[in-house]
Amino acid sequence: MVAFLNKEVFMGVTVLSQGENTLKILIRQLRDFIGDSIEIKGLSVEGGIPDSLCDDLILISSDAVYNAVIGHIEEGTPIIVARRSINYKELSRLFAVPPGSRVLLVNDLEASTMETIELLKNLGFDYLSFIPYWPGRQISEGFDYVVTPGEPQLVPEGIRSFIDIGVRTLDISTIYELLQRFNLLNIKSNMVSVKYIKDIVEITREATYNSLQLEAVLNTIDEGIMVTGNNGYIELLNPVAKRFIGDIDLKSMPLQTIMARLGIRGGLLDGGVYNFNGREVVISSKRLGEMTLYALKDVSEIREMERKLRLKLAEHGNIAKYTVRDIVTESRSMTNTVKLAEKIAKSDSTVLILGESGTGKELVAQAIHNMSERKNMPFVAVNFASIPSNLLESELFGYEEGAFTGAKRGGKIGLFEEAHGGTIFLDEIGDAPLELQARLLRVLQEKQIRRVGGLKVIPIDVRVIAATNRELVKLIEAGKFREDLYYRLNVLLIRIPPLRERVEDIFPLIRHFMIKRGRHLRISREAMKLIEEYPWPGNVRELENVVEYLCTVKEDDLVEIDDLPQYMRPVHTEKTEIDRILSREDIYTDSIRVLNLLREKPMGRRTLFKELSDSGVYISEYRLRHIMKRLRDLGLIEIKRGIEGTEITEKGIKYLTDNSNGMK
């Protein structure tokens, strides 16, 4: 993940503020924290804001500016309204002002002027009497001093002497939130803490500060801050840190002894999580000369941030809802698979999941994502069998405005970009058309994409999990799947066993699906035997359908053989045999659709394909060919050459008629 920091700029944040001066300072501050890993742009209300604005994130400098600009921001654009704090380094200038002085406080807007006064009072400057001033306001009272937070150009004409305490900077929680949104928090959080702590340490060295004022400054920081000197004693501790540590006389013993009393031995390690009086606290530490600086943060706050982020992702539907706890199993083979998935989640390599249809490939993919470091970022699933091949490319990679007729204004972001920072699940990868496989391979190798019709190369950071129920090796032999792509995907391999090979899972799964539907049915011994002997060609999904069927139709609570769907019962009619073959290959539903269309009129494969997609059924051409071949082998259709097209046979019509009576 660190790798993409070195790549070219690709995600962007736009900062919006009232005036140019604040804008410049906020951009500089942001650049200090995020370097060039994110493109930073800025606009001010004074300089003019375009009618329509969008970016990966918009950072607005204050509530007042929010009200002025919100009408310009495109719907759906993520926004953070900044929380700002006084620039601690500059504060010392204010200590020169004697108590009781009347201070004209100059800022750009009414709201920001009042906010700054409030902040200064909280910082302990309540011994000064502030007179608010912003452009356009009359100055009616006399004053002794003029103070401005970085807006000297707004000081009324004729006043030559004033104190500039510098622009109010972004406070630490805003920086955290921003880093979190760009998934940079893991990489940068220590740096954020250290930068802040450095400022604090400088404050302690300022002889002009009295301890009350210092405490007030530290009070505004919502992170625990602790500094030890070279003798190992705590020199500085803010109120948040005090709450973690408890009421201890600091001067009486070194940090190590205090920690030992809390049951923490061996020193506080950077990045470690410790139990401070029942609260889980994560530590960031840094040595600065003879001092060691510690930032302490309550883990539950970090979890809350994560929770909020997950809610945001859920709004876009890009979330993996299943975790490893949702995988029901009592069989040895599936338990081993789950254990393997747990190990695989710790790495960031590409994963290939193989298994028959309905065995739980997507479930396992989601569980891996949720156990991985990317869990708070998007999980985007793409099903190659369900997106028409002519749309696949633009769905995956997005397009630029005007890329083709019908392209949306402003272009469209692709699924790879949507998954940035998270995981993309390429389901039914065996159905990907060959040309697309070549592009996919390039994306996996180069970790960058180019939108359809676009020139810009966009680096992406996604983990790929691919899955298929096809025999990829056979597809390679048949020239339908690229061998090089296969090796790219097959870095970590998970095979999910079919349900018939893990009979021990059947009963726990039935129980699980019944609980999900709020019914409890008993199953007779004979019925259970039949269930266990049935080959479950549609695997867990088919089992879930059967349980749903039983929960819906059963009036009493005991399931007997006769209650089970007809096709599960061991009567070997020709129909059940056909059902069995079609279900095993997972082409049952689509085959019935094809037969129904052909019953209306004979038609060629292309027309069939069009009719299917017109009715909202998107299957690949490969799949359609396969279905037609199988239906022909079973004698249900006759494929004719030339313009006559394909016809349904007598047997096909009879099969359809029988079908309309049974459970589909």
Ligand SMILES: Nc1ncnc2c1ncn2[C@@H]1O[C@H](COP(=O)(O)OP(=O)(O)OP(=O)(O)O)[C@@H](O)[C@H]1O
């Ligand atoms: N071990 C399991 N425990 C609980 N539910 C399961 C389990 N395995 C599968 N399921 C459920 O069965 C259904 C099918 O699973 P899933 O979609 O993950 O299968 P799949 O292999 O990806 O299917 P396909 O190949 O058709 O895409 C889902 O509703 C899933 O939640």
